[in-house]
Amino acid sequence: MVVDTAKSRHDEQVTQRLGYELPMLLLAAFRSVVDELHAELALSGHEQARPIDGFALQAVGPAGVTISELGRRLGVSKQAAAKTARRLEDIGYATRSPHPADGRAQVLTRTSRGEEMLALSAEIFDRLHRRWAGQIGPDRLDALETDLEAVTRSTSTTWIGDLPGWLH
Amino acid sequence: MVVDTAKSRHDEQVTQRLGYELPMLLLAAFRSVVDELHAELALSGHEQARPIDGFALQAVGPAGVTISELGRRLGVSKQAAAKTARRLEDIGYATRSPHPADGRAQVLTRTSRGEEMLALSAEIFDRLHRRWAGQIGPDRLDALETDLEAVTRSTSTTWIGDLPGWLH
């Protein structure tokens, strides 16, 4: 690892960009994707959908999940998971039913409206993805994704369930 | 559903990546940068620093700022800005002093510890940036940044003061 700060800054050949711009670019790009997703979702009748909802519904999975397990999957406390579950119920994306085998537990399941939202999201993401490919070129987009994955994987313990804390 | 890692490791331009992976990659990359920043900051005696603090201090600027103006710069209400200001004071990154010309107003100014934190952050970001360059190549990193900027700029009204809502 090369960390000769004074020297390597001087004859570093390519990048004029300062280090702090990178996180800004990443966040802005993320925001732009998510904002567009929700703008489109709103146009298709899912005005109440928020970024966490899609993520949570994904964690619910096609087979449904108990509250506690949802908490584990999302990396939050079961109390927080219970609130999320209630929210998903309130906006009609999930329902609760008693667990067939465990008398303490309840199963949270996606409703068809929840499934619809997920399907729509997938479509919109694909469309955005194609638009990016059109703007910067499919090869560049591929490189971008490959590189992001490589760099992220190498450094981070980033357990994906850790993400929701960053969504609102 | 799961990424075909074996195939995408090869540099071929065959992207079967689904659209929804892109935002995940962006968020994971952002998180990895920010998490590492704060891990390093903590090692240098800034364990209380949180992502918003650096952003807010940046908005304070070298000349200082009033609470209301801080709110405007960050894109939040002045009440929220007042809370942020109090937090910055509490952890020793800023101080409040009466405004010389306006009897109603107060000026929030960075302390030397605040300046130190910013300087440290810049260093750490630069180091991370160089590490990325080492991992994926400076040309690829340059392309990545250029592309992110291009795609983001084209779509978004992304007023930068809008960002803090996404930081915790």
Next chain:
DNA sequence: CTATCTAGACAACCAAGTTGTCTAATTTCT
């Protein structure tokens, strides 16, 4: 010189998380 506008404080509230305590149901262990 009044009328309006603005800075910032205070309060009540919201949203999404946290911990801590509790009951009831299920497991596990002897």
Next chain:
DNA sequence: AGAAATTAGACAACTTGGTTGTCTAGATAG
């Protein structure tokens, strides 16, 4: 089989970072 330990989920109180709404005091425009 029965006691002990674990687990599911509810309820409550608190934290953080935001929001409105109301207020006073100082600045500014007519």
